[in-house]
Amino acid sequence: MAARITVAATAPFGADVLERLAQHHDVELLLTRPDKPRGRGRTLQPTATKAVAERRGIPVAQPAKRDASVEIPSDTVVVCAYGLLIPEALLERGLWLNVHPSLLPRWRGAAPVERALIAGDACTGVTIHQTVKELDAGPIAAQEAFDVAPDDDAGVVYARCAEIAARLLPDVIAHPEFTPQSDEGVTYAEKITPADRELDLSRFPDELVNRVRALSPHIGARLGDLLVWKARVGVSGSFEPLEVQPAGGKRMQYDAYLRGLR
Numbered sequence: 194m195a196a197r198i199t200v201a202a203t204a205p206f207g208a209d210v211l212e213r214l215a216q217h218h219d220v221e222l223l224l225t226r227p228d229k230p231r232g233r234g235r236t237l238q239p240t241a242t243k244a245v246a247e248r249r250g251i252p253v254a255q256p257a258k259r260d261a262s263v264e265i266p267s268d269t270v271v272v273c274a275y276g277l278l279i280p281e282a283l284l285e286r287g288l289w290l291n292v293h294p295s296l297l298p299r300w301r302g303a304a305p306v307e308r309a310l311i312a313g314d315a316c317t318g319v320t321i322h323q324t325v326k327e328l329d330a331g332p333i334a335a336q337e338a339f340d341v342a343p344d345d346d347a348g349v350v351y352a353r354c355a356e357i358a359a360r361l362l363p364d365v366i367a368h369p370e371f372t373p374q375s376d377e378g379v380t381y382a383e384k385i386t387p388a389d390r391e392l393d394l395s396r397f398p399d400e401l402v403n404r405v406r407a408l409s410p411h412i413g414a415r416l417g418d419l420l421v422w423k424a425r426v427g428v429s430g431s432f433e434p435l436e437v438q439p440a441g442g443k444r445m446q447y448d449a450y451l452r453g454l455r
Contacts, residue, residue: 195217195218195219196218196219196269196363196366196367197218197219197221197266197267197268197269198214198218198219198220198221198267198269198270198271198366199220199221199222199223199224199265199266199267199269199270199271200214200220200222200223200224200242200270200271200272200273201223201224201225201270201271201272201273201275201279202223202224202225202242202271202272202273202274202275203225203226203240203241203242203274203275203276203277204240204241204242204274204276205241205274205351205411206273206274206294206351206354206355207241207242207273207274207275208240208241208242208244208245209351209352209355210271210273210274210292210355210358210359211223211242211245211246211251211273212245212249213355213356213358213359214271214359214362215245215249215251217359217363218363218366220246220249220251221251221252221266221267222251222252222253222254222265222266222267223242223243223245223246223251223252223253223254224254224255224256224263224265224270224275225240225242225243225246225253225254225255225275226240226255226275226276226277227255227257228240228243228255243255259277259278259279259280259283260280260282260283261282261283263283265283265286265287267287268287268288269287269288269289269290269366270287270288270289270290270324271290271292271362271366272289272290272291272292272324273291273292273358274292276303279324281326284324284325284326288323288369289323289324290321290322290323290324290334290362290365290366290369291321291322291323291324291329291331292319292320292321292354292358292362293305293319293320293321293322293329294306294317294318294319294350294351294354294358295309295317295318295319295320295382296316296317296318296320296336296338297320297322297329297333297336297374298329298330298374298375298376298377298378298379298380299378299379299380300317300380300381300382301328301329301330301379301380301381301382302328302329302381302382302383302384303382303383303384303385304382304383304384304385305317305382306347306350306351306354306407307347307382307385307407307408307412308380308382308383308407309341309350309382309407310341310345310346310347310350310403310406310407311389311403311404311407312403313399313400313403314341315340315341316338316339316340316341317338317339317341317350317354318336318337318338318339318354318357319336319337319354319357319358319361320333320335320336321333321334321335321336321358321361321362321365322334322371322374323369323371328381330374331371331374332371332372332373332374333371333372333373333374334365334369334370334371334372335361335364335365337357337361339353339357344406345406346405346406346407346409346410346423347406347407347408347409347410347411347412348409348410348411385408385412389404389408390408390412390413390414390415391414391415392404392405392414392415392416392421392432394416394432398426398427398430398431398432399426401414401424401432402424402425402426402432405421405422405423405424405434409422409423410422413438416434416437418439418440419434419437419438419439419440419450420437420438421434421436421437422436422437422438422444423435423436424436433447434447435447437450
């Protein structure tokens with residue numbers, strides 16, 4: 194029998210997990226952030242997860258205040274890239290399970306995939322843990338690691354994490370058992386800032402390539418007025434952009450961009 198769950202999610206990673214969960218579970222409600230104005234016209238746009246929920250006929254709640262007045266119809270809530278703190282008044286209702294795309298306790302926080310790639314981690318994974326007041330510190334119910342290939346970008350890693358999370362969650366929901374999270378090896382994945390996006394050519398080429406991988410395909414690293422979406426360390430050992438996007442333009446091969454400057 195399909196489990197009846199609520200999902201709290203906002204970002205594209207959460208949308209991917211929601212899409213996968215909705216294929217096998219009865220998602221009674223999506224809890225997501227309020228719509229935000231986007232684009233030149235500053236029109237209100239739905240969150241990535243809301244678009245999935247509306248297409249699948251899942252009810253959506255977007256409370257401006259997250260307090261005891263928020264109604265949660267399910268005993269189990271799956272949290273994935275929700276982007277907002279959940280108050281204890283709600284955590285006390287039923288079981289809240291957080292999907293975190295890292296091997297906790299490494300990379301607690303807002304940007305675990307991006308920080309892992311920037312750091313050059315050769316291995317990462319997914320952790321399902323109980324949501325608690327402290328940031329990503331709850332006891333662990335399931336965890337699975339996988340290797341990161343040298344050319345994997347954040348989009349590839351997030352997709353792999355979503356697939357693993359959707360596979361791990363059914364057993365956790367049906368038979369939740371937890372192990373306390375270790376206090377050793379804790380690191381924090383701070384939110385990506387504008388400074389993080391800048392490519393400093395005085396840095397080692399492999400560090401620059403890792404930064405490009407970490408910020409592709411959704412954020413973009415910056416080299417002057419260019420967004421750099423793909424790059425490599427060349428034969429000569431130098432940093433070589435491969436795919437770029439000029440301001441106001443479309444993505445293109447770097448060679449084509451250079452030809453256009455002549």
